[in-house]
Amino acid sequence: MTEMSADANIGEDDPFSGDINFGVFVNETGGNLFYNRNDIDNEIKRSQELGSEYYTLTYEPDAGNADGKFRRVRVTLRDPALRVVTKAGYFAQNEGTPVHPRKQKMIDISEAVRSTIPFPALALTIEDLVRHPDTGRVEFTVVLKSGNIGWQAADNGKSTVDLTLAAASLTERGDVLASKAETVTASTASQDAARLAEVMTRMPMRLRVPPKTQSVRVVVQTAENGRIGAVELDRKTLDAAPQPPTPEPKLLSRPPD
Numbered sequence: 478m479t480e481m482s483a484d485a486n487i488g489e490d491d492p493f494s495g496d497i498n499f500g501v502f503v504n505e506t507g508g509n510l511f512y513n514r515n516d517i518d519n520e521i522k523r524s525q526e527l528g529s530e531y532y533t534l535t536y537e538p539d540a541g542n543a544d545g546k547f548r549r550v551r552v553t554l555r556d557p558a559l560r561v562v563t564k565a566g567y568f569a570q571n572e573g574t575p576v577h578p579r580k581q582k583m584i585d586i587s588e589a590v591r592s593t594i595p596f597p598a599l600a601l602t603i604e605d606l607v608r609h610p611d612t613g614r615v616e617f618t619v620v621l622k623s624g625n626i627g628w629q630a631a632d633n634g635k636s637t638v639d640l641t642l643a644a645a646s647l648t649e650r651g652d653v654l655a656s657k658a659e660t661v662t663a664s665t666a667s668q669d670a671a672r673l674a675e676v677m678t679r680m681p682m683r684l685r686v687p688p689k690t691q692s693v694r695v696v697v698q699t700a701e702n703g704r705i706g707a708v709e710l711d712r713k714t715l716d717a718a719p720q721p722p723t724p725e726p727k728l729l730s731r732p733p734d
Contacts, residue, residue, distance in 0.1 A: 538567075545571030586658065589696045589705050590645045598625055599697055599706025604679075606710070606718045608686070615715060616683045619695055619708075621663075623676040627701035630668050637664045639700035642680050646690040655685040686715065 538548070549566040589596055600622040608615045619642060628636040643658040663678045684693060693710040 541569060543570050545569055585703070585705065586641055586643045586696055586698055589698070589707055590643055590656065590694050591647070591651050591653065592707075593651070596696070596705040596707040598704040599699070600624060601695065601697055601706040601708040603695065603708055603710060606714070607721055608715060608718045609722075610720060611722075613685055613687065614683055615686050615693065615718065616681070617710075619680045619682055619697065621678040621680070621697055621706070623678065624674055625702075625704050626678075626699050627704075628665075628668075628673045629701065631664070633666075634668055635664055635666050636668050636673055637662055638678075640678075640680075641698045641700065642682065642695075643697075644682055644684045644693060644695045646684060646686045647692050647694060648689055649691045654687040654690055657682070657684050690715070 541548070545568060547566055547568055550563060552561045552563055554561060602620045604618045604620055606615065606617040621640070626638050626640075628638050631637045640661045640663060641658065642661050643656065645656040646654045648654060661680050663680075665673065665676050667673060667676075680697075682695070686693065691712050693715065694707060695709070696705060696707045698705045
């Protein structure tokens with residue numbers, strides 16, 4: 478693998494259709510290849526500089542033909558002093574290919590986060606809401622009542638359930654300013670249906686809240702049956718939250734080997 482191969486011109490074709498070339502792979506997915514270098518400190522400094530002066534732009538392409546082919550993305554700028562970092566392109570949706578279940582779940586979650594309709598299949602509440610103006614974030618606990626979540630029997634008399642937890646800061650028009658999603662596995666020491674129905678699952682969440690945020694919407698989806706619940710915090714509730722000081726980061730000592 479050489480630096481020249483990393484910058485290879487692959488035209489309009491699928492850049493990943495042939496043999497794997499990690500130089501091409503890194504560059505075509507928006508990364509940067511470091512080859513035969515011994516100046517990592519300078520590269521870290523350069524990354525810090527780039528990370529302090531940038532804009533993030535997104536766009537939604539036209540649907541086009543659902544043929545599953547690779548579509549190249551080109552971004553041009555009038556100002557030659559500016560630099561664009563982007564992926565080489567993307568693969569169009571293939572009309573004849575079923576959507577992967579995991580991808581479909583993320584689509585469902587995304588739609589639920591931006592939706593204005595309620596999702597009552599799962600009962601959610603928010604507790605322990607606090608905000609940290611110094612970091613522009615809020616912290617809260619999502620409380621999920623266990624009805625309808627589909628507990629699965631596990632070893633040692635326990636039950637578990639896999640959940641997707643997502644939250645987004647939204648503008649008045651419903652545009653997403655910041656978001657976060659994570660998978661959570663809840664566990665309880667019972668397999669009795671009556672007791673499982675009363676279990677309360679508490680999930681901590683921290684989310685960035687930009688100044689233009691008008692609401693925060695939280696969504697939970699179960700992996701087993703796909704049921705969704707949602708709860709929303711309006712701007713008034715966010716502003717009224719207490720403001721404890723943000724904890725200082727602590728260094729953890731590592732025991733000797």
